[in-house]
Amino acid sequence: MSTVLDKPKAVLHGRKVVGGVIEGEAMVTNETISGWGGINPTTGTIIESRHELKGQSFANKILVFPGAKGSSGWSGMFHMAKLRDKAPLAMVFNIMTTKAALGAVVMRVPTVTELDQDPLSVIKTGDWVRVDGDAGTVTVWDKKP
């Protein structure tokens, strides 16, 4: 099993927001995300006009983003996405807000913040990522090892 491919390109260390361990494909954006008015919870799709991810779904992806913005309906909208099986697998973000914290809690997805390297520059869309919420670590491979 110990091949070159197994070696991660980066391991980031941060703080647990919500525990649990999961692996998946990353979806990365440099733009903050609105909940109410910004996503369609039925499909997990970003709907905000002019957002760089408009039309793309974060369902079952590791969502890597700067933070939450906009309406207080953030947690409620992401919570509804969870009921539709369209929640992200895990979240990694930089800016702590009540919106993102509560959203992570009620979706019950592993979530990490306050990382020692900027996840937005280290992680690329399509990278394979393991989020260990309990340890507060994010491990990144170029592709699935």
Added chain:
Amino acid sequence: MVSLTDAEQAMLEGESGTATQRAMELLVRYADALGAERFVETNNVAGVPGSAPQWVKDYYAEDGGDYRAVFCRFDLDADDVFDVPRMNAFSCHLQGGMDPQLWGEQGMTEAAHDNFVSDEAQVAAHGIQILKTCTPYLAGNVPVMGEHCAWMESSAVVFANSVIGARTNCEGRESTSAAMLAKRIPDWGFHRDEFRKGHHSVDVQVPVDSIYEWGMLGYFVGDAVQDTIPVISGKISDPSLIRHKHFGAAAASSGGVEMYHMVGITPEAPNIEHAFGGAPKGERFIYDAAARKRIYDSLNSVGSSDDVDYVMLGCPHYSIEQIAQAAALLDGRKVHTNSALWVFTSRAVKATADANGYTDILRKAGAFLMTDTCSAISQAVPKGTKVVAVDSAKQVHYLPAMMGIEGWYGTTAECIDAACTGKWKGKLA
């Protein structure tokens, strides 16, 4: 880990019943996610407890598929279902999904209305005040300076923090529902002195002296400072409740502003040093004639057709002063046959509008005064709407994107003229 008082530990151990125990469990998970070290007590909570469309109820069919199931499983994110008592905190229900009388005009089905009536009866039975508005501070819940609140609704949160000096984060549905039972919210963010100081300066160099100008400045400020705290000074004048209401709603929409300081105007900004907690820092943004023009063009970038088939006023919900003004502008005129005019407010304010005859003036002109909701919240516009005109920067930010329609931003008078002529003639004066 958040530290707990003896009373909080007792709640967590179930001494105040299962519902409060589950509420406390959620609040502890939330406090730990934030990194909060303790809770503050709150007796002023505003949210949307338990109200849900039918599909959410159906999702919890095995748990009973009713208000109780939604409150336990969704609002408190609990794994079980239990009896939910009357709320312990002073609790208010914010905006809802439809007008209680004019729901047919809004295109709602009878089944959706039945669900609305059933949810509202449950909300009342749990001791939650039916304010049904995004402006609780105009409908019976005015916090005072320094009061710890747990509020949803970004435009109400920014008003409470900035204009009143009350203390609330932009809470969510689940945290407010839990706080209604536990009377606690994490001591984080705007509850703490050090979090309430300014980050950036905004220098206003063109006169900002009307609700329309305050709205545009708010949209500029949010775009400039994003989710940080701006300190605004310069040629901003004639403060009033409705100007703050539109400014804050706009700044919370284009950015994520949850608190602002206006030097010499807002209570925590008697001078610049106080607003920053020391010397000014951060960036300095200039609002001049060019910035004003850029904001106006941005707010009107989704408008191209002059044929306005819908005018929506009341975002945030109109005050009685604004309804009186709209009635005066509309008195003796008729809404054009190719257009429609809906004005939104709270039930409390509508009662005054009824007494003053404003509701009748609107009705005789062919307009409707509606309560509880707005076109964005309920996703309800008159059938066939392609082009909407509004006097709210917040509404033109959200509604056209949500409904796939064109939108115009202008003064209240320009909007009412558009409703009465079917044509948009607004321009930047």
